[in-house]
Amino acid sequence: MSSLNPTKITEIKNNLEKRVVTLSDGTKIPCLGQGTWYMGETPKAKDEEIKALQLGIDLGMTLIDTAEMYGNGDSERLVGEAIKGRRDEVFLVSKVYPHHAGLDKLSMACENSLKRLGTDHLDLYLLHWRGRVPLEETIEGMEKLKKEGKILRWGVSNFDTADMKELWSAPNGQNCATNQVLYHLGSRGIDYDLLPWQREHNMPIMAYSPLAQGGSLRKQLINDPVIIEMAEKYDVKSLQIALAWTIRTKHVIAIPKAVQEQHVVQNAEAASIELTEEDLSILDQVFPAPKKKVPLDII
Numbered sequence: 336m337s338s339l340n341p342t343k344i345t346e347i348k349n350n351l352e353k354r355v356v357t358l359s360d361g362t363k364i365p366c367l368g369q370g371t372w373y374m375g376e377t378p379k380a381k382d383e384e385i386k387a388l389q390l391g392i393d394l395g396m397t398l399i400d401t402a403e404m405y406g407n408g409d410s411e412r413l414v415g416e417a418i419k420g421r422r423d424e425v426f427l428v429s430k431v432y433p434h435h436a437g438l439d440k441l442s443m444a445c446e447n448s449l450k451r452l453g454t455d456h457l458d459l460y461l462l463h464w465r466g467r468v469p470l471e472e473t474i475e476g477m478e479k480l481k482k483e484g485k486i487l488r489w490g491v492s493n494f495d496t497a498d499m500k501e502l503w504s505a506p507n508g509q510n511c512a513t514n515q516v517l518y519h520l521g522s523r524g525i526d527y528d529l530l531p532w533q534r535e536h537n538m539p540i541m542a543y544s545p546l547a548q549g550g551s552l553r554k555q556l557i558n559d560p561v562i563i564e565m566a567e568k569y570d571v572k573s574l575q576i577a578l579a580w581t582i583r584t585k586h587v588i589a590i591p592k593a594v595q596e597q598h599v600v601q602n603a604e605a606a607s608i609e610l611t612e613e614d615l616s617i618l619d620q621v622f623p624a625p626k627k628k629v630p631l632d633i634i
């Protein structure tokens with residue numbers, strides 16, 4: 336059980352539910368979901384991780400992102416446990432390895448993910464990154480999975496603008512629901528071309544590592560005096576400002592990963608922070624958008 340009182344949980348959830356992102360098929364999903372990379376890999380952490388995901392769902396972060404790659408399926412198994420009995424509340428996303436994305440392997444990879452997740456369908460199935468399999472073949476496989484009801488929609492991940500243009504011109508390529516890419520205040524290369532291109536084509540971005548995951552970039556965000564001052568103004572933490580920035584438009588869904596309860600709560604509460612035009616221009620000065628094309632950041 337969470338230490339949060341039910342009234343607080345409802346308040347955070349209600350605020351989050353006001354901030355939805357609409358997919359091109361009209362489906363509305365929350366602007367904040369939950370990442371699961373590294374979850375399920377340490378037996379001792381399992382209970383805490385399951386509780387974190389369940390609290391996240393309670394708070395309205397009902398989109399859960401996983402992948403067959405994460406812990407060789409252990410992340411999917413953990414998610415399966417966390418959503419047992421609550422499948423209908425969740426928008427479930429998983430990802431296929433590029434080397435499983437050909438017609439001969441895609442169906443089996445999806446079946447294995449479904450088994451590990453304990454469900455009969457995914458809400459969204461993503462190609463984890465572009466590999467050697469021709470896009471046309473992956474699209475054909477994804478469309479087949481859709482017809483069979485194994486997935487409701489498909490998308491891609493780590494595609495830069497040129498890849499998206501190629502995908503868009505392939506048969507059925509325009510059925511792509513989203514592109515999941517790295518995006519945070521300290522890494523905003525996509526603001527130059529990919530984000531505008533996707534907005535023009537009515538395809539939201541799914542932002543991974545929205546908290547800069549760790550390392551020096553993260554420290555820069557936490558310690559930046561401008562962010563600290565803004566966080567004080569809103570009575571929140573620096574990283575909540577960074578997260579609120581990522582979801583500042585209706586075209587981005589962010590999927591922070593958090594195991595510690597306080598982190599889960601802070602992330603959900605970030606949806607209540609409405610940054611003003613003035614805040615955004617102050618942040619632009621410290622973390623400017625690029626003025627020319629930069630290659631997509633990938634981890």
Ligand SMILES: NC(=O)c1ccc[n+]([C@@H]2O[C@H](COP(=O)([O-])OP(=O)(O)OC[C@H]3O[C@@H](n4cnc5c(N)ncnc54)[C@H](OP(=O)(O)O)[C@@H]3O)[C@@H](O)[C@H]2O)c1
Nearest residue numbers: 370371372543544545546547548591592593594595598601
């Ligand atoms: N498509 C791709 O190629 C790709 C690549 C990378 C990631 N992803 C997806 O995106 C998800 C998120 O990215 P990520 O896991 O790389 O990094 P992230 O969400 O940017 O950062 C996760 C780290 O931040 C900490 N954290 C979470 N909330 C916090 C808060 N409010 N304050 C301070 N620290 C906080 C977490 O700690 P605790 O866990 O200890 O709470 C964890 O160490 C992944 O889990 C995965 O699902 C996809």
